[in-house]
Each structure stands twice: as structure tokens, then as C-alpha cells.
Amino acid sequence: MLQAIDLTKRYEDQQLALDALNLEIKEGEIFFLLGANGAGKTTTINLFLNFIEPTGGKALINGIDVTREPLESKKYVSYVSENVMLYGNFTARQNLDFFAKLGGKPNLTTEDYYMRMREVGLQEEAFEKKLKTFSKGMRQKVGLTIAIIKDAPNILLDEPTAGLDPKAAAELLQILVNLKRQGKSIFMCTHDIFRAKNIADRVGIMKEGRLVMVRTREEFLEDDLEKIYMNYMQEMVIEKS
Amino acid sequence: MFKELLIKELADKIFDKRFLWFTILCMFTLLITESVLLNDYKTERNDYNLRLLTQKEFIDKYAHENRIGDMLDIQRPPAKLRLFAAGISSDMEVNTFTNNSFNVLFPPIDFVLIITVIYSLIAILFSHNSFSGESENGTLRLILSNQVSRVKLTITKFLGGMLSIIISLIISLAIGVIYILMDNSISLDSNDLMALGLIFLLSVFYISIFYLVGMICSAFTGSSSSSVLLSLFIWAVFTLTIPNLSPWVASQLYRVPSINKFEKEVKIIKGIERDDLGRNLCKEVYEKYPDLLNIIKSAKDEKLLLAKLENNIGLKNEYVAFQKEIANAWDKANAIQSAKSENISVDFFSKVDRQIALTKEISCISPVADFSYAVSDMAGSGIHAEAYFKDIKKNFEVSLWQFVEARVAKIKKTDVMYDVNKYIDIKDRPEFSFREENVSGRFSATLSYCIVLLVFNALLYLTLIRQFNRMKV
Incomplete structure (x- = not known):
């Protein structure tokens, strides 16, 4: 479970990146956070991963305050970034092995790796190939395999479908649905409103550091999510001009 | 987890093609250097032995009280470890039989130069993208999303990278030593080997300074291209500017009439x-x-x-x-x-x-100067070694003159016509023998430089921790 309680981040230049975010993502839930560039989506992920310190409030992972116990809290979270380059000179096996050990899974067999790779749609032939020969979609799948191997109850994804072709993006979202069925809490930041409509249980819209709207699946299917999102974006453009 | 991070860092460096090329480059440079310096050493040693023989023959034939001082101009035998650290020439005050002015314009490259220039640059090229490269690959965020603290990551990155350079250094140095040992004209005793071991340690301390500089720049700039430029600028300041500017700064701070x-x-x-x-x-x-x-x-x-x-x-x-x-x-x-x-x-x-x-x-502000002073003194070719030789020489000259005076006094008792231009037989005079200072003596002389190098390392490491903690990942 992921919780943000009045979570605030103001940078040294006094720019308010996140303004008192209150949010809870339950087990087996997929939450999509939508918003324009600079809205505060990545800042939220950075705060959950303790890459930056909050200036107010707190972020909890499975009830653990990430600022007070950063290393302990990281046991319960996996992360998939937008641009997973990984180590190009290492093979997929070496990359998986390294991150599995960092994730606290030191005794996995080749068969274990194969099983996880199949889950994300990677062929076994890719196992001994160097990452630098992989396409972006394949690398993204390896990144997701790393997250799956860690088997943490919470998964944070920062625009993982950016730059992927439609087929690869659809495959990736299907994997997220499977993970949700395993009881994982999934928090994904994206611009991709169409994917959100397909699989999200709840959707939030973030604007200039504030979470301005949260809708459940029933609510956003009833309303026109695309229209709501575009309205917020338009308001922002008008305010700025 | 520490082990995994360390092995990954080491493997990342060792399986990089640059590692292979750098090692081959250093190995061949050292071999060529050793070959030139070994040749120089042999020439100097022959020169020294010939000079000793000439002096002996001359003094046996023409020992006049007023000429003994000039005839017995004690020279220093060439230090064996000059093959690694050329330092101050042992015959700088005398004309050699084969003076070559090109040596002044283009002094021979030695192990010290290989470390101060080539290895320090390798250290920077290996470390300038330690964090920025990982950040650009997205792996830094991925690593830190696990139970890895930033301090642990800096330690493993530093140790892993340095281990790869140490492996390259050991290969180059070992091949250099084997090459020298294969030449039967020179033998390295335990004292020499211990001094070589300490020179190796000093080299590691020195290289690690530049490795840390590269890492700090990487964390500071967050971009590999900016990091390499900043690191090279710092390298140039440490390696070229400070040592070359120090005489001028000293002359401005403390004026001496012409x-x-x-x-x-x-x-x-x-x-x-x-x-x-x-x-x-x-x-x-x-x-x-x-x-x-x-x-x-x-x-x-x-x-x-x-x-x-x-x-x-x-x-x-x-x-x-x-x-x-x-x-x-x-x-x-x-x-x-x-x-x-x-x-x-x-x-x-x-x-x-x-x-x-x-x-x-002033020059000691630069680690290059500290390293050069320390290694040349450890090799027996530095300023301290020169002072040590002069002390031994002075003591010998005192004992020699006591011997000569006693001999003259004895002659005067029997020869009333004695004058200072008359030949005196001093074939049984004490012979000058010089052994290089033992390792502990040399180590004490270089201790202050070693401490400065360690302080540099400690300060830079603390700066690195501070900088990496502030880095946006």
C-alpha cells in the first residue's frame, strides 16, 4: 500500500513542485496519475523512492515512512523508469542477476529468470544477449522483469510506455493487469489517457503540483475522462497566458 | 549487496575495451622506459666504476697532500631504483663521459611520469561518468530504488573502479620488474623490492586522488561531457599549473636579491x-x-x-x-x-x-609534487637521498683526512725536508663504500608526503559523499 499524507515539496528556488498531496493506493489497485510535463508526477515518485526529501507531510510504503526508514521502505517497492537503458555491455542475464541480488533475491535459478521473462513476453534466446543489441521495447520489458523479480508489493512506474510502439505498450499494460491480480499496488505516472481508460482502477489528474481530481473507474467511464483531462489542461494554458 | 555492487563495478570496468587498451599502452610504455633507463643505468654505473678506477690509479701514483682533495672527489653510485624514478641525476655535478644535451630537453620517461600523467588520466577517464553515466542510463535510479544507500554506492564504485586500475598497474609493474630481472647485470634485493612495494602503494594513493576527482565532477555536473572537461581542468591545474607556478609564487612571496x-x-x-x-x-x-x-x-x-x-x-x-x-x-x-x-x-x-x-x-599543494618527492626519495634518487649521500660523504672525508694527517705526521718525524708537494703513500687508506639507505629510513623521509596524499584522499572522499548526496538522480 502506498500513502501520501500532505506530501509537499518546495525546491530551493521556492518553486512548489508538490502541494499537500493526499493519496492512498490499496493492494490490488492500479492508479494512473495524469498530468502535463512539470505537473509534479515524477516528483511524487521521487518522494516515494526518497530520491528527494519532502518539505512537508510524509510518504508511506506499507506503512513505513520513507524519510525515516528509507532503506527499509525500499524493500516493499519496485520501480520502472521511462528510459530503461540498463548496462549495455552486460547480457540480459547479467543485468537480471545484478538487480535481483540488489532486490534481495540472490538465489534465483536460470529457470526462475526464464519464467519471469516469459511473463513479460521475452524469449529465452534474449537471455545471453547483450542489452545494447535490444530494442527500446525489449529493454523496457527487461526493466519490468527486474521489477517482477523483486516481487515487491508496490510498483512505481514513471511513463513506462513513452516511446513504445502500440503493440509493446499494450503488452506492457497487460503485464500490469496480471500484477494487479497478484495483489500488487501499482502507481503509474503517464500522459497516456487512453491506456489509463483501459486498465486503471482510479485516475488522478495533477496540475501545477496539486492533485486536482481523482475519479474511480466507474466515475471516469461514466464521464468523459478525455474531456475532463483536456479541460484541466486548457484551464492551465489560459491561466498561464 | 556490497559484494554485488563491487563486482558489478569491477566487471563494468574490466570488460570495457578501454581497460584492455590502457593496460597495453601502459605496459609497452613502461617496457620502453625500462629499456632506456636500464641502458642509462648501465652507462652511469660503468662511468662510475671507471671514475673510481682512475681516481685510485691516480692517487696511488700522485698522492700529494695538497692534491688529495681534488683527486678524491667522491661521487655517488647510481641508485638501482632510478630505473623507476629517475629523480635527481647521481652525476649532475660532474661531466659524464657521454654527456648528451638532449637529455635535458627531453628527459627520459620513467614510472613516475607514467603514473602522474598516464594513469591519472586513465583514472579520470574511468571515473568521470561514474554517476552521470548511470544517471543517463537510468540505472542510478534503479539501483537506488533498492536497499542501497548512497554512501555504500560511492564506496563500491570507488573501490571497484580503483581495483580495475590496480590490476592494470600490477600487470604493467610486474612486466617492468620481470624485464629488469631478466637482465643479469642488475639484481634487486629485498630492500629494493620493499621500496618498490611502497612505491606501488604510493602510486595507488596518488591515482585514487584523480579517480575521486572524476567521481566528484560526475556527481557535481550530472553530465558525462561536462564532467570530463571539469576533471581535465582540475588535472591540468594539479599536474601542470601548481608545480610550475610554485617557484614564481615563492619568489613573489619571499624576495631574494639577484x-x-x-x-x-x-x-x-x-x-x-x-x-x-x-x-x-x-x-x-x-x-x-x-x-x-x-x-x-x-x-x-x-x-x-x-x-x-x-x-x-x-x-x-x-x-x-x-x-x-x-x-x-x-x-x-x-x-x-x-x-x-x-x-x-x-x-x-x-x-x-x-x-x-x-x-x-607551495608545490606540495599539488599531489603531483607530493607523489614525485615521495617516490624519488623512496627510490633513492630524490632530494632526501642526495642529502643522505652527502652526510655519508662528509663523514668519510673527515675520516680520510684524519688518516692523511696521521700519515703526514708520521712522515714528518723521519723526513725533515717534507713539504705538501711530496708524494705520500696512502694505498692503505680507508675505501669509500656507499649503501643506499634502508627502507625504513626512506619511509620516514617520505612519511609527510604519504600523509598529505592520504589527507587529499580523505578530503576528496568526504567531498564526494557530500556532492553525491546533493545530486539529483
Whole structure:
């Protein structure tokens, strides 16, 4: 479970990146956070991963305050970034092995790796190939395999479908649905409103550091999510001009 | 987890093609260097042995008391570890049989230069993207999303990267040592091998400074291209600017009059001033002997004066006393002016020494200077080694002169006609033998530089931790 309680981040230049975010993502839930560039989506992920310190409030992972116990809290979270380059000179096996050990899974067999790779749609032939020969979609799948191997109850994804072709993006979202069925809490930041409509249980819209709207699946299917999102974006453009 | 991070970092570096190329480059450079320096060493050693033989033959045949000092000009045998650290030439004060002015323009490359230039650059090229590269790949965020603290990551990155460089260094150094040992004309004893071990350690401390510089720049800039530029700038300041600027800065902070001005002043003191003083002192003597002076002036020539003196014993005695007082007056003038000149010399050379010491102190801001001083002293080719040799030489010269004086005293007892130009048999004189200082002595001499290098490492590491904690991942 992921919780943000009045979570605030103001940078040294006094720019308010996140303004008192209150949010809870339950087990087996997929939450999509939508918003324009600079809205505060990545800042939220950075705060959950303790890459930056909050200036107010707190972020909890499975009830653990990430600022007070950063290393302990990281046991319960996996992360998939937008641009997973990984180590190009290492093979997929070496990359998986390294991150599995960092994730606290030191005794996995080749068969274990194969099983996880199949889950994300990677062929076994890719196992001994160097990452630098992989396409972006394949690398993204390896990144997701790393997250799956860690088997943490919470998964944070920062625009993982950016730059992927439609087929690869659809495959990736299907994997997220499977993970949700395993009881994982999934928090994904994206611009991709169409994917959100397909699989999200709840959707939030973030604007200039504030979470301005949260809708459940029933609510956003009833309303026109695309229209709501575009309205917020338009308001922002008008305010700025 | 520490082990995994360390192995990953080490593997990342070792399986990089750059590692292979750098190791091959250093290995071949060191081999060529060793080959040139070994040749130089053999020439110097032959030169030294030939000089010893010539001196021995000459002194056995022509040992005159007033020439022994010149004949027995004690030289220092070339240090074996000059093959690694050329340092100060052992024959810098003498003309060698094969003087080659190109050596001054293009001094031979040695292990010290390979470390200070090539390896320090390798360290920067290996470390400049430590964090920025991982950040650009997205792996830094992925690593830190696990139970890895930033401090642990910096330690493993530093140790892993340094281990890869140490492996390359060991390969190069081992091949260099094997090459030397294969040449039967030189043997390295346990003392030499221990000194080599310490030189290796000093090299590691030195290289790690630049590895840390690269890592700090990587964390500071967050971009690999900016990091490499900033690191190279710092490298140039440490390696080129500070050591070369230090003599100028010292000369500005502590001024010493020019040598021309000093020599001119000494010339005046010992020339015009001495003459004036001598004449004034003589005047006082003249005033004491007015009658005698009138007689001397009235005498048309020396013969007439001598005749007058011979006829008058009282006058003769007065004349002798007068001459003695005149001589004393000039002696006094000489003594006063010599003392004055000596004071100026002492003052001048103490200022020169102080300026040299200040230059050394300023240059120590650069790790290159600390490393060079430490390694050359450890190899027996540095400033300390030169001072150590001079002490031994001085002690030997004292004992040699005691021997010569005793021999002369013995000869004088039997030979009343003895003079300093006469041959004396000193074939049984004490022979000069010089052994390089032992490792513990050399280590004590280099300890302060080692401490400075360690302090550099500690400060840079703390800066790295601070910088990486502030880095946006």
C-alpha cells in the first residue's frame, strides 16, 4: 500500500513542485496519475523512492515512512523508469542477476529468470544477449522483469510506455493487469489517457503540483475522462497566458 | 549487496575495451622506459666504476697532500631504483663521459611520469561518468530504488573502479620488474623490492586522488561531457599549473636579491672597500712613525734605505715594527671585509634556501609534487637521498683526512725536508663504500608526503559523499 499524507515539496528556488498531496493506493489497485510535463508526477515518485526529501507531510510504503526508514521502505517497492537503458555491455542475464541480488533475491535459478521473462513476453534466446543489441521495447520489458523479480508489493512506474510502439505498450499494460491480480499496488505516472481508460482502477489528474481530481473507474467511464483531462489542461494554458 | 555492487563495478570496468587498451599502452610504455633507463643505468654505473678506477690509479701514483682533495672527489653510485624514478641525476655535478644535451630537453620517461600523467588520466577517464553515466542510463535510479544507500554506492564504485586500475598497474609493474630481472647485470634485493612495494602503494594513493576527482565532477555536473572537461581542468591545474607556478609564487612571496647584485656587492666589499679600509688603517700606523716616514721618503731608492737601516740598529728595529704594523693593518682590513662578505653570503644563501623551501611547500599543494618527492626519495634518487649521500660523504672525508694527517705526521718525524708537494703513500687508506639507505629510513623521509596524499584522499572522499548526496538522480 502506498500513502501520501500532505506530501509537499518546495525546491530551493521556492518553486512548489508538490502541494499537500493526499493519496492512498490499496493492494490490488492500479492508479494512473495524469498530468502535463512539470505537473509534479515524477516528483511524487521521487518522494516515494526518497530520491528527494519532502518539505512537508510524509510518504508511506506499507506503512513505513520513507524519510525515516528509507532503506527499509525500499524493500516493499519496485520501480520502472521511462528510459530503461540498463548496462549495455552486460547480457540480459547479467543485468537480471545484478538487480535481483540488489532486490534481495540472490538465489534465483536460470529457470526462475526464464519464467519471469516469459511473463513479460521475452524469449529465452534474449537471455545471453547483450542489452545494447535490444530494442527500446525489449529493454523496457527487461526493466519490468527486474521489477517482477523483486516481487515487491508496490510498483512505481514513471511513463513506462513513452516511446513504445502500440503493440509493446499494450503488452506492457497487460503485464500490469496480471500484477494487479497478484495483489500488487501499482502507481503509474503517464500522459497516456487512453491506456489509463483501459486498465486503471482510479485516475488522478495533477496540475501545477496539486492533485486536482481523482475519479474511480466507474466515475471516469461514466464521464468523459478525455474531456475532463483536456479541460484541466486548457484551464492551465489560459491561466498561464 | 556490497559484494554485488563491487563486482558489478569491477566487471563494468574490466570488460570495457578501454581497460584492455590502457593496460597495453601502459605496459609497452613502461617496457620502453625500462629499456632506456636500464641502458642509462648501465652507462652511469660503468662511468662510475671507471671514475673510481682512475681516481685510485691516480692517487696511488700522485698522492700529494695538497692534491688529495681534488683527486678524491667522491661521487655517488647510481641508485638501482632510478630505473623507476629517475629523480635527481647521481652525476649532475660532474661531466659524464657521454654527456648528451638532449637529455635535458627531453628527459627520459620513467614510472613516475607514467603514473602522474598516464594513469591519472586513465583514472579520470574511468571515473568521470561514474554517476552521470548511470544517471543517463537510468540505472542510478534503479539501483537506488533498492536497499542501497548512497554512501555504500560511492564506496563500491570507488573501490571497484580503483581495483580495475590496480590490476592494470600490477600487470604493467610486474612486466617492468620481470624485464629488469631478466637482465643479469642488475639484481634487486629485498630492500629494493620493499621500496618498490611502497612505491606501488604510493602510486595507488596518488591515482585514487584523480579517480575521486572524476567521481566528484560526475556527481557535481550530472553530465558525462561536462564532467570530463571539469576533471581535465582540475588535472591540468594539479599536474601542470601548481608545480610550475610554485617557484614564481615563492619568489613573489619571499624576495631574494639577484645573484648579480650579490656578487657585485661582495666584489665591492672585498675590493674597493677593503682597499679604503686598509689605507685608513695604514694612515694610523704612518702617524705613529713620522720620523721613519721622512727617512723612507728622503731615501732615493731601496738600496740607500737599506744601507741607512743597516747602519742604525735602532732605526732598523723601528722599520721592522713599522712593516709588521702595516701588514697587521692589511690583515685586519682583510679580516673585517671577509667577515662582512661572509655575513652577506650567509644571509643571501639562507634567503635562497628559504625561497627553495617555500617553493617546495607551495608545490606540495599539488599531489603531483607530493607523489614525485615521495617516490624519488623512496627510490633513492630524490632530494632526501642526495642529502643522505652527502652526510655519508662528509663523514668519510673527515675520516680520510684524519688518516692523511696521521700519515703526514708520521712522515714528518723521519723526513725533515717534507713539504705538501711530496708524494705520500696512502694505498692503505680507508675505501669509500656507499649503501643506499634502508627502507625504513626512506619511509620516514617520505612519511609527510604519504600523509598529505592520504589527507587529499580523505578530503576528496568526504567531498564526494557530500556532492553525491546533493545530486539529483
